Amino acid sequence: MAIRDITLGQYYPGSSWIHKLDPRVKIMATILYIVALFVVDDFIGFAIAAAGLASVIIISKVPLSYILRGLKPVFLIISFTLIINMFMIKGEVLVSFWIFEITREGLRTAIFMAIRLILLIIGSSLLTLTTKPISLTDGIEALLSPFKKIGLPAHDLAMMMTIALRFIPTLMEETDKIMKAQQARGADFESGNLMSRAKALIPILVPLFISAFRIAHDLAMAMEARCYGCDIKRTRMNGMKFAGRDVAASILYVLFLAAIILQRVLM
Amino acid sequence: MSIEVRGLTHIYSEGLPHESIAIEDVTFKAEAGQLVGIIGHTGSGKSTLMQHLNGLLKPKSGTIVIGETDITADGVVMRDIRRKIGLVFQYPEYQLFEETVAKDVAFGPRNLGLSEEEIDARIEEAVEMVGLDYHAIKNVSPFDLSGGQKRRVAIAGVIAMKPEVLILDEPTAGLNPKAHEDILEMVKTIHRNENNIIFLVSHNMNDIARMSDKVLVMDHGKLVMDGTPEDVFSRGEELKAMGLDVPDSMEIVSKLKAKGMDIKGACLTMDEAADKIAEILK
Ligand SMILES: Nc1ncnc2c1ncn2[C@@H]1O[C@H](COP(=O)(O)OP(=O)(O)OP(=O)(O)O)[C@@H](O)[C@H]1O
Ligand SMILES: [Mg+2]
Numbered sequence: 001m002a003i004r005d006i007t008l009g010q011y012y013p014g015s016s017w018i019h020k021l022d023p024r025v026k027i028m029a030t031i032l033y034i035v036a037l038f039v040v041d042d043f044i045g046f047a048i049a050a051a052g053l054a055s056v057i058i059i060s061k062v063p064l065s066y067i068l069r070g071l072k073p074v075f076l077i078i079s080f081t082l083i084i085n086m087f088m089i090k091g092e093v094l095v096s097f098w099i100f101e102i103t104r105e106g107l108r109t110a111i112f113m114a115i116r117l118i119l120l121i122i123g124s125s126l127l128t129l130t131t132k133p134i135s136l137t138d139g140i141e142a143l144l145s146p147f148k149k150i151g152l153p154a155h156d157l158a159m160m161m162t163i164a165l166r167f168i169p170t171l172m173e174e175t176d177k178i179m180k181a182q183q184a185r186g187a188d189f190e191s192g193n194l195m196s197r198a199k200a201l202i203p204i205l206v207p208l209f210i211s212a213f214r215i216a217h218d219l220a221m222a223m224e225a226r227c228y229g230c231d232i233k234r235t236r237m238n239g240m241k242f243a244g245r246d247v248a249a250s251i252l253y254v255l256f257l258a259a260i261i262l263q264r265v266l267m
Numbered sequence: 268m269s270i271e272v273r274g275l276t277h278i279y280s281e282g283l284p285h286e287s288i289a290i291e292d293v294t295f296k297a298e299a300g301q302l303v304g305i306i307g308h309t310g311s312g313k314s315t316l317m318q319h320l321n322g323l324l325k326p327k328s329g330t331i332v333i334g335e336t337d338i339t340a341d342g343v344v345m346r347d348i349r350r351k352i353g354l355v356f357q358y359p360e361y362q363l364f365e366e367t368v369a370k371d372v373a374f375g376p377r378n379l380g381l382s383e384e385e386i387d388a389r390i391e392e393a394v395e396m397v398g399l400d401y402h403a404i405k406n407v408s409p410f411d412l413s414g415g416q417k418r419r420v421a422i423a424g425v426i427a428m429k430p431e432v433l434i435l436d437e438p439t440a441g442l443n444p445k446a447h448e449d450i451l452e453m454v455k456t457i458h459r460n461e462n463n464i465i466f467l468v469s470h471n472m473n474d475i476a477r478m479s480d481k482v483l484v485m486d487h488g489k490l491v492m493d494g495t496p497e498d499v500f501s502r503g504e505e506l507k508a509m510g511l512d513v514p515d516s517m518e519i520v521s522k523l524k525a526k527g528m529d530i531k532g533a534c535l536t537m538d539e540a541a542d543k544i545a546e547i548l549k
Contacts, residue, residue, distance in 0.1 A: 012284060066283070180323050181362035184354040185424060186346060186378030203374065206364035210410075 010070075010169075012129040018060035019130045022246045023139025029253050030127045036260050037116050037123075045263055046115050052256050053123055060130050070125050071118065078117050085110035133165035138240060155234070163219070171212060178207045268334040268431055270297045270320070270464060275329035277315055289315040293329070293490045295483055297464050302454075304475035304496070305468045307485030308510040313468045314357065316485065317434045320466070321352035333432070350379055353430030357437045359421035360414065368394070368412075368420050369405040375428040393427035394420070396460065398453050415446030419453065426457060433457065434466040439474070451478065476500055476514040476535040484511070497533040516540035 018026075033049075040046055057064065071078075091105030128136065141158030148154050179189070182203045189200050223229070275293040280286045290312040297303050307313050318324045319331060322338050322345050330339050338348050353375075356362065365371035369390055376386045394401040397419040404412075409420050422438065435454065439447045451474060458465050469475050475482060475496065482499040484492035486509045492499050500506070503513040503521065513521075516534045520543075524530055528547060534540035 177356065178362055180318065181356045181359065182374075183323060184321060184349060184356070185362075185375035186349050186428065187374075188346075188378065203362075203364045207361055211361060 010128065011132055012062045012066060014061055014130065016059060016061045016130070017245060018056060018126075020245065021130075021249055022240055022242055023131050023135040024142055024240065024242075025246050025249055025253075026127055026131055027136070027139045027143060029249075030124055032253075032257060033123045034120055036257060037120055039264055040116075040260060041112070041264065042267060044267065045260060046112070046119070048256075048260055048263060049119055050115075053119060053126070056126060057122075060126065062126070062129050067122060067125065067129065070129075071121060074117075074121055078114055081117060082110050082114045085113050134162060135240075137162040137165065138236065142240060167215065170215065171208070174211050175204065175208055178204050178211075268299050268464070270432065271330075271332045272296070272320075273330050273332075275316070275319060275331065276327045277312075277319065277324060278327050279315075281327070288488055290319075290485075291488045293485075295490060295493050297466070297481065299464060300462050301480045302458055302465045302467060302478055304479030304482045305466060305485065306470070306472065306475055306482065306511055311485040312488040313485050314436055317354060317436055317466060317468060320432070320434060321354045322348045323354070346379075350428060351430060352432040352434065353425040353428050354434045355422050355425045355436060355438060357440060359425075359438075360409075360417035362424075363409040363417060363421060366408060367406050368399075368409050371409050371420060372424045372427050375424050379428060389427045389429065390423075393423040396426055396453070396457060397423045398449060398456075399423070415442055415449065418442065418446075418450065422450075422453070426461075429461070430463065432464045432466070433461070434468075436468045437470065438467070439469065439471065454478065472500070472512050472514045473516075473536075476517070484509070496535050500535070501533055520544075 033052075037049060040049055057067065086102055086106050087100055089103055089106035089109055091103035093101045093103055094107065095102045131139070137158045140161060141154050144152060144154035144157065183189070187200060187203055189197070189204075192200070273294050275290060276288070277290045278286055278288050293312075293316060305313050305316070315324065319326055320333075322343070326339055330337050332338075333348070333351065336343060336348070363371050365374065372390045372393055373386050376389050381389070390405075391401045394404065399416065399419055404416075404420075409417060412420065418438070422435070425433070438454065439450050442450065454465065454467065455478070457463075467475070467478060479496050482492070482494065482496050483490060484499060484506070491509070492502065492505075500513045500517050503517070506513060512518075514535060516537045516539065520530050520534045520540050523544070528544075530540075530543050530547065532543075534543060
């Protein structure tokens with residue numbers, strides 16, 4: 001798999017209802033969804049949370065296979081959590097062998113934790129899949145702007161984020177190129193023990209850092225040449241507007257959250 | 268040794284929304300000792316094609332037979348292929364990483380598992396072959412060199428592996444006219460000394476016309492022309508339609524022909540054109 005094919009955190013171009021939503025709504029919804037996932041504590045709750053996510057995926061028209069592909073890199077973390085939880089929690093023993101024992105409580109926590117992680121990752125990747133990086137940072141800036149009064153440099157933070165997001169693909173491309181160039185010189189990244197593999201990274205990391213600094217330097221020059229940083233009130237080319245669909249989405253979303261909370265309170 | 272490419276197709280990011288067919292059904296043959304020039308508009312698939320030749324990319328379909336080995340077959344040992352086929356990327360200076368020039372050039376030969384004496388001998392030979400003074404430069408940090416020098420060191424790093432096929436992807440891109448000439452001279456020297464197959468990718472028609480034994484023209488992922496420089500550059504109209512050009516000398520000659528001057532044959536270099544014109548004006 002080429003480095004370029006990692007889909008986690010990438011934008012999936014589209015023009016669905018979800019794509020068109022105001023980024024502020026989507027960001028708030030994602031944050032609240034993550035909080036809600038930690039409120040939920042039984043199967044019915046997770047079923048509601050998953051159903052909500054599933055409907056968003058269907059409306060967004062992002063292929064499920066594409067989303068699941070993004071899960072691959074975090075699969076290891078999920079299985080690790082699953083195993084740790086399964087063995088570490090004390091309680092009523094279900095199965096035991098050698099020094100290990102699986103308890104009812106452990107199994108329950110492990111499965112819930114895994115579901116929670118999967119929903120959390122899919123939920124947050126849905127935000128980046130359906131929102132252009134630029135609108136995403138615009139949204140974050142708008143949401144942070146109330147804190148400007150207490151001295152939070154919201155605009156600068158948003159700018160830093162925009163630049164970081166913008167250059168992830170560039171750096172990935174760069175890594176891909178450098179890896180290929182060193183492979184062409186006979187470098188081997190796949191075999192050998194841990195030590196020799198770590199050493200094999202040097203021919204990639206050194207050129208990569210040099211490239212990163214070069215890119216950063218060029219960008220800083222270009223920004224300065226256009227007077228970035230001069231204390232001027234900047235306006236946007238495409239301002240964000242809270243449209244009818246944003247109101248509708250917000251109402252639906254509040255109902256969804258209410259369902260989760262009610263279910264938790266009632267059960 | 269010869270290279271035979273048949274029906275080669277490659278698709279980037281297959282199955283993803285940004286998938287693109289980079290090369291499609293490319294077939295050609297290169298004979299031992301040939302210098303093959305490759306031209307094509309930006310994005311026409313030249314670099315993609317070159318990366319297949321040493322197994323860095325796997326084709327979706329098609330075969331590449333180098334000598335006797337089909338390198339697209341399962342179970343081929345990549346190290347053997349990379350030993351035979353050296354690839355110098357576009358802007359190779361960005362792959363330099365060692366503290367000194369000598370160590371950087373040694374990276375390739377060391378990966379081949381050669382003895383220390385053999386490595387030392389090869390470094391010196393390679394550095395001299397790219398036109399640098401080995402004893403003056405061996406302990407210098409590659410990052411302190413000029414752009415043109417860095418490029419030569421990077422090329423030396425591949426030549427030191429003594430490949431039977433050498434691929435140079437736009438070796439003169441972004442260099443000043445002097446460094447440009449020097450690199451081309453270097454390519455000729457390497458070709459003369461090693462008598463290997465060289466693939467030279469370039470956007471400069473003058474260079475391709477005067478260096479190549481055979482020219483391949485890529486357009487939108489397809490190989491559209493394959494022939495001697497005379498044949499290829501005599502199809503000026505078609506080349507221009509693809510956003511390419513003909514060498515300056517041929518442009519001048521064809522304009523003079525249109526004005527009624529009787530010049531025979533194709534003039535691939537300015538010198539050749541000048542001689543022929545002088546002949547007529549005498
Ligand atoms: N790693 C990659 N992933 C996805 N697409 C790629 C990748 N590398 C190249 N492409 C695409 O494949 C096509 C061919 O690219 P390639 O680099 O082979 O062209 P080229 O002829 O070498 O161009 P140039 O003259 O600019 O070097 C282009 O459309 C390019 O966008
Ligand atoms: Mg290229």
